[in-house]
Amino acid sequence: MIHYNPKEWFHFIFNVHKSDTIRKLWPLMLSVSVVSGGIAYLELNYLKLSETTYIKNVGMMHSLLGFVISMLLVFRTNTSYDRWWEGRKLLGGLVNVSRNLALKIAALPIPEQEKSFFQYTIPKYAFALKEHLREKQFFGKGNILFEIDGGKHIPNQVAGTMFKKVSEWHDNKLIDSQTLYLLNREINQFTDLCGGCERIKNTPIPFSYSAFIKKFIFIYVITLPFGWVFSLGYFVVPIVPFILYVLASLELIAEEIENPFGTDDNDLPVDEIANNIEKHIAEIL
Secondary structure, three states: OOOOOOOOOHHHOOOOOOOOHHHOOOOOHHHHOOHHHHHHHHHHHHHHHHHHHHHHOHHHHHHHHHHHHHHHHHHHHHHHHHHHHHHHHHHHHHHHHHHHHHHHHOOOOOOOOHHHHHHHHHHHHHHHHHOOOOOOOOOOOOOOOOOOOOOOOOHHHHHHHHHHHHHHHHHHHOOOHHHHHHHHHHHHHHHHHHHHHHHHHOOOOOOOHHHHHHHHHHHHHHHHHHHHHHHHHHHHHHHHHHHHHHHHHHHHHHHHHHOOOOOOOOOOHHHHHHHHHHHHHHOOO
């Protein structure tokens, strides 16, 4: 995730960051400008279709469709941002659950070597969830206090070891049944948060909807020179690619943030959150 000062207008306007959509769109923008120039040249020098009233009014179609495409893009970006924000709330919940569990364990009258198990496993759940959402099998560095099967759901395995440990404490009379219930309820929330993150990651925007928007944007932009060349002339060469940049950028941004757990510039700071959890748990325990 990019950290920035939202008040620095000059930096935003004149600096082209590597995450700027113009880096991805410039080949298509260049192609559209060439097509626009060719259409303008043919119309202004050979076809002379502007003399036909019906052809000259083609631009009215784009005025009507412009409203439709703007509504579609607003819905698209709002839906993607809702997924991004929901992911941030889930990660914030992971931070809170980790702290709460650590605080409860720190207050228990049990040997310190028993508590050290959770000093290891609570942060490792955050790292395991991070890699799981990125479809990786890396579990972390350091001494392994329990066996992990890399071919299975690693966050579930880590949560399972937490349940097993508190059950052992109860069997060994280190904690009573009420404390066991409270600890199990805290550990349950780890799996709930994991399920919420998986729901966001594994449920993309429906294919037909995403494909329709892309086709709509392309057809809308590629037909703009036919309707606007009568009034703009060769100015369609810079104007049409700019319209493409605006419309397609909204779609690209929506695509990037709809899965907020990756490593793109606009994704959530999952690595930073996991590192903070490890730091805070070490302070508590």
